[in-house]
Amino acid sequence: MKIIIDWLAVLRARRAGLRAKFALAAIIALAGSALAAEPYPDRPVTLIVPYAAGGSSDVLARLIGERLSKSLGQQVVIDNRAGAGSRLGIEFAAKSAADGYTLLLADMPHTIIPAIQKGVHYDPVHDFTPIGLIGTASMVFFINPEVKAQTVRDFVALAIAEPGKMTVASGGIGSATHLTAELFQAKAGIKLVHVPFRGAGPAMNDLVAGHVQSGFTTLATASSVLDRVRALAVASETRLPTWTSLPTFKESGIDLVVEHWWGVLAPAGLPGEIAARLTGDVKAILESQEFATRLEPLGVTVSHASPAQFLGLIESDTARWADIVKSVGISVP
Structure with a gap:
């Protein structure tokens, strides 16, 4: 009977040891994941401009990209991806990972292209997360x-x-x-x-x-x-x-009023904490008098719209341009 009791004690000790090892392994794994999860951003951020260099989107992207680089502590790289009236760059951004390392300098055609071109592979509303509306300007x-x-x-x-x-x-x-x-x-x-x-x-x-x-x-x-x-x-x-x-x-005597806009978008599904960080940094830039002064000669009025208001603009413009394209009869091969 004594031998049996001793073996039971050994088994209990081994089980306790295994539980301790599993607990220790879990603690090490958690600690490792915490160390691996570096705060955002830990590498350069790409800001896609869906046009060639030199246009208004490119000018604004470089102005805001320079200031975002300072606030984020990481370089913001401008990536000009022109083609198909900005569609190629937009579609590339829509398919990018929603991790905060790929952003899009969007403008009004973002809402026009789905109404005027065939085979568009992005939804102007649902495929993106609004970060901030930069400003507006008349044509x-x-x-x-x-x-x-x-x-x-x-x-x-x-x-x-x-x-x-x-x-x-x-x-x-x-x-x-x-x-x-x-x-x-x-x-x-x-x-x-x-x-x-x-x-x-x-x-x-x-x-x-x-x-x-x-x-x-x-x-x-x-x-x-x-x-x-x-x-x-x-x-x-x-x-x-x-x-x-x-x-x-x-x-x-010609009733023509067209107000262009520019804003920063991210792919849909962007984590809330990253979206908040980017929105806060963009908001701080837009509230800077120095930035507003830089935009004034360009005829761009700085916006102070919230992400929700920016989303509302995208939704309303998407519907408005679809109606206009249909009524005017514009078609693109």
């Missing part, structure tokens, strides 16, 4: 100085006299500049030859060179060439505070 109509027009009415008269000959550049099929040009033609009763480029920057470069005669863009994009182009009108309700001599389209 300005520019022409090459060689065009014999001093006003919008002069330009419309030329287009009517030579239907299908005057050219209008855009930043790509389905871009905001393209859709604004289509709306302009519909409102003015004219027909222009659309010349798409891979971004608003290249479009403005060819406008300056005289390869195309006209084009819509924002002051942010045109800021470096304002002395080499002629602005005829701004698509806003009122004149720009920073350019009071530039008339609105409405003053010329």
Whole structure:
């Protein structure tokens, strides 16, 4: 009987030892995972710009990226992925990991493309997490100085006299500049030859060179060439505070109002704590007077909208542009 009792004691001791080993292993595993989970971010962050360098999105991405690098403590790398009117870059961002290391500098065409292009592989609302709305700006109509027009009415008269000959550049099929040009033609009763480029920057470069005669863009994009182009009108309700001599389209009898916007998005499913960190950093940048001062010459008004309000804008614009595209009859192959 004594031998049996001794073996039972040994078995109990072994079982206790195993439990202790398992407990120790669990503690070590937890400690290891805690050490492995470095605070966000622990490596560079990529900010995708779905256009070529030089356009308004690129300008704003570099301004906010420089400041985000400082606040995050990691470099923000600008990745220009142009193509299909910004669709390629947007789709790339939508398919990226929702870990905070891939962000998108989105703009208004984000909500236009699903209505105007076929085979789009992203949902402008459900495939993204809103981080922050950067700002808004009205579209300005520019022409090459060689065009014999001093006003919008002069330009419309030329287009009517030579239907299908005057050219209008855009930043790509389905871009905001393209859709604004289509709306302009519909409102003015004219027909222009659309010349798409891979971004608003290249479009403005060819406008300056005289390869195309006209084009819509924002002051942010045109800021470096304002002395080499002629602005005829701004698509806003009122004149720009920073350019009071530039008339609105409405003053010329054309009801054209188009307000462009830019914002930072992340792929859907971004962890809440990372989204909050990014939103807080972007908010701090937008509240900086220094940043607002940098945007003023570009004709961009800083936004103070919340992520929820930004999401609401994306939802409303997606529905609005779908209705406009259908009513105007715009189609893209």
